[in-house]
Amino acid sequence: MRLTDLHRTTGFRLATLFLILFGAVAILLFGYLYREITGFEQERIDDWLIREHAELQREEPDELVARFEHQNQFDPRHQRPFGLFDATGKHLAGGYAGDLPAIPVFDQPFSMRLAKLPDHLPGRCIAARVPDSRIALQCQNTRELDHFDEELLHALLSTALITLVIGLVGASLIGISAMRRLDAVTASIEEIVAGNLSRRLPMHSKRDDMDRLVGVVNGMLDEIERLMNEVKGVCDAIAHDLRTPLTRMLGGLERAQRRAKTGAEYRAAIDETIVETGGLLRTFNALLRISEIESGVRRSGFTMVDLAAIADDVFEFYDPTAEDKQIAFELQRAVSGPLDIQGDPNLLFEALANLVENAIKFAPHGGHVRITVFRDRTSAGVTVSDDGPGIAPAEQQAVLRRFYRGEASRHTPGSGLGLSLALAVAGMHGMSICFKDATPGCEVLLYKPTE
Incomplete structure (x- = not known):
C-alpha cells in the first residue's frame, strides 16, 4: 500500500475523526475560557468605574476641580485619565487633555479610544453630569487588558495549531502502522493463496481487535x-x-x-x-x-436422548458377541437415573457401538470389556475399557483419522473408519473422544462437558 493511500485507512480516518471531535470541543472550551477571562477583567474595571462614579456624585461641586487635578498628579502615565469639562465641552481640569469627546451614554460604562492621549489608547469610561452643567469623564486605560486578550488569543490559537499538528502526525503514524499490518496480512494471504497452507497471518502482542x-x-x-x-x-x-x-x-x-x-x-x-x-x-x-x-444435516432432528439407555442397548446388542469370544462383558452405572442430552439416538448408538466393537475385537480371548456411564463436575458420558494391546500415546490422535491402522490392528480385519465415524458423531453432538492407558489395555471416553 502506498503512502498516497494513507487517507483511506481505517486507522487514519478514525484518528482524524477523533481529532475533529477533540478540536470542536477544544474550540468551544477555548471560546468559553476567552470570554470568561476577558469578561472578568472588564467587569472588574466596570465595578471600579461605577464606584468612582458613585463617589463623584457625593463630592462637593466646589471641590471637583481640585479632585481632578489631584488625581492627575498621581497619574503621570495616564493609566486613569480623568477630565472635567464645562457645558460647551471645554477642558477645565484633569489629565484628559482637549475638548470633551462624543459621549454615547451617561452614568454607564462604555468603551472608546482616548484620542487626546498618545497612541490613541483604548479605554473604558463613564460620564456624568455634575452641577453647573459640567461633565465629568472618568476613564481606565485598557491597553494592558487588550494586550492580555491578544496574548491569550495567541496562546489559544498556538495551542490549537500545535494540537492539530500533533494530531495529524499521530493520525499518520496510526495509519502507517495500520498500513504495515495490512501489508503484512495481505502478503501472508497471498502466500496462502499461492499454496502455502502452513503460513499464518502475523499477530502482535497488543491483543487488540x-x-x-x-x-x-x-x-x-x-x-x-x-x-x-x-x-x-x-x-x-x-x-x-x-x-x-x-x-x-x-x-x-x-x-x-x-x-x-x-x-x-x-x-x-x-x-x-x-x-x-x-x-x-x-x-x-x-x-x-x-x-x-x-x-450436520441431521442436527435439526435432535431430541432429548438418554445416553444411559443407549449404553444399555449397546450392551444388550454386543453381549452375545462377547460371550462367543468368552469375554467378560459388563455394564456399570456411576450415575442414577437418566443421562439426558440433545442428540440423535441412532447416531449415538452407532458411535458407541463402534467403540464397543473395537474393544471386543482387540480384547484377548477370555479378556474383559467394560462400559461405564458416568457424570462428574466437569463432564458426563460413557467410557469403554478393555485389556487388549492398547493404543500407544503417539498414535492416540492418529487412530481417529480415516483409514489409519495402528501397529496393533494392522493385521486385524477392518477399514480403519470406525473411530473416524465415532469422532464425527461426537463432534456433531458437541462431545469429545479421548484415550486413557488402562495398563494393560485401553480406555476410551465419549463425553460432553457439563454447562
Whole structure:
C-alpha cells in the first residue's frame, strides 16, 4: 500500500475523526475560557468605574476641580485619565487633555479610544453630569487588558495549531502502522493463496481487535489445513487400501479366466469377487456416512436422548458377541437415573457401538470389556475399557483419522473408519473422544462437558 493511500485507512480516518471531535470541543472550551477571562477583567474595571462614579456624585461641586487635578498628579502615565469639562465641552481640569469627546451614554460604562492621549489608547469610561452643567469623564486605560486578550488569543490559537499538528502526525503514524499490518496480512494471504497452507497471518502482542480477528482467521486456516491434509490422507489411504482388494479381484478373475473349467469353479471365483466388492461398498458407505454426519444435516432432528439407555442397548446388542469370544462383558452405572442430552439416538448408538466393537475385537480371548456411564463436575458420558494391546500415546490422535491402522490392528480385519465415524458423531453432538492407558489395555471416553 502506498503512502498516497494513507487517507483511506481505517486507522487514519478514525484518528482524524477523533481529532475533529477533540478540536470542536477544544474550540468551544477555548471560546468559553476567552470570554470568561476577558469578561472578568472588564467587569472588574466596570465595578471600579461605577464606584468612582458613585463617589463623584457625593463630592462637593466646589471641590471637583481640585479632585481632578489631584488625581492627575498621581497619574503621570495616564493609566486613569480623568477630565472635567464645562457645558460647551471645554477642558477645565484633569489629565484628559482637549475638548470633551462624543459621549454615547451617561452614568454607564462604555468603551472608546482616548484620542487626546498618545497612541490613541483604548479605554473604558463613564460620564456624568455634575452641577453647573459640567461633565465629568472618568476613564481606565485598557491597553494592558487588550494586550492580555491578544496574548491569550495567541496562546489559544498556538495551542490549537500545535494540537492539530500533533494530531495529524499521530493520525499518520496510526495509519502507517495500520498500513504495515495490512501489508503484512495481505502478503501472508497471498502466500496462502499461492499454496502455502502452513503460513499464518502475523499477530502482535497488543491483543487488540485486529489481533482477535487474525486469531479467528488463523484458527480457520488451521482447520482448513487439517481438512486439506485429511482429504489428502484419505485419498492416499483410499488408493492404498482399495488397491489390495481390487488387485485380488482382478487376480481372481484372471485366474478364473485361465484355469476355471467347471461351473463350480466359476461360481467360486464369482463368490470371491462378490465378497471383495461387498467390502469395497462397505468402505464407501462408511465414507459417505461420515460425510453425512460431518455436514450436520441431521442436527435439526435432535431430541432429548438418554445416553444411559443407549449404553444399555449397546450392551444388550454386543453381549452375545462377547460371550462367543468368552469375554467378560459388563455394564456399570456411576450415575442414577437418566443421562439426558440433545442428540440423535441412532447416531449415538452407532458411535458407541463402534467403540464397543473395537474393544471386543482387540480384547484377548477370555479378556474383559467394560462400559461405564458416568457424570462428574466437569463432564458426563460413557467410557469403554478393555485389556487388549492398547493404543500407544503417539498414535492416540492418529487412530481417529480415516483409514489409519495402528501397529496393533494392522493385521486385524477392518477399514480403519470406525473411530473416524465415532469422532464425527461426537463432534456433531458437541462431545469429545479421548484415550486413557488402562495398563494393560485401553480406555476410551465419549463425553460432553457439563454447562
